[in-house]
Amino acid sequence: MTDGPPLIVTRPEPGNAATALRAGAMGFEVHAVPLFAARPLDWRAPAAEDFDALLLTSAFAARLGGPEITRLRGLPVHAVGEATARAAEAAGLTVARTGTADAQQLLDAMTSQNIQTILWLCGRDRSEFDARGAAITALPCYAVDPLPPPVEWAGLITAPAVLLAHSARAARRIADLVGAARAHLSIAAISPAVAAAAGEGWRDVAVAERPDDVAILAQARALWHKGAK
Incomplete structure (x- = not known):
């Protein structure tokens, strides 16, 4: 799965590493970019x-x-x-x-x-x-506190990519950080409420059938196939 858009994992640790590992095993080009930290x-x-x-x-x-x-x-x-x-x-x-x-x-x-x-x-x-x-x-x-986006964030979101949103709060933050120029980016959301929180204007938005990593990555894979065409 190297000819399509990369996958950006935004959830806090330790879930970020687990999702990134599972996505890597599926063949995604993965970028682990936690936007929050839990304490x-x-x-x-x-x-x-x-x-x-x-x-x-x-x-x-x-x-x-x-x-x-x-x-x-x-x-x-x-x-x-x-x-x-x-x-x-x-x-x-x-x-x-x-x-x-x-x-x-x-x-x-x-x-x-x-x-x-x-x-x-x-x-x-x-x-x-x-x-x-x-x-x-x-x-x-x-508490889950926001982290500043890493230096590579700007470069990652200028090209087509699939972003994972594991919570409504994460979806809103992704939307704020990306801004209005988002028609080249896709969102895989863990629930309908999370998808709604991401707002409009994305290339595609897909919703997991269940609130777990397997289901959200299945939707990310579908978005990858659309983006690779």
Whole structure:
């Protein structure tokens, strides 16, 4: 896959390296360009018995939650995506449900089962969604801070390329950094909400069928084939 546009991976570490490695094995020309860095926040776990379930929308919550997360092991976890579910299990939590779409669809499934009191272990900056009448307590345990783009960024985005957007916040930042001159660039987004956050004017926008690396890279490969023509 050397005759088509390169792939630019923008997600924070450690996910960036994992995605870049998987993409390289698929034959992409890969550029690892993290535009954010994640770090833990100080937080205190509430009483687990006050909640019906624990909602995790990012693997960072489990990876960076620290020792306080052990106090929540009695709560069933509802996780968005396989990577988040695996991180939760690695932290000693019990995963009851793994969502295969976005946070809103997972929350809809939870409330349909009358799960009404939900602890959302989340990031400092987070997307909003419809609680569907449930009582959701958002508790930030990590932050994802923007990084300045590396010196090679300007050169990478002047030529055709496929950019991966793993979150709505990342999509918005990519759009801001690229600016209006984007008709030669394509976006592979991990969900419809992320695709919407990227805005208009791209050469192509493709949406992963599931919120995981395998699905987003499958869409990137489809975009690569279009760009190689």
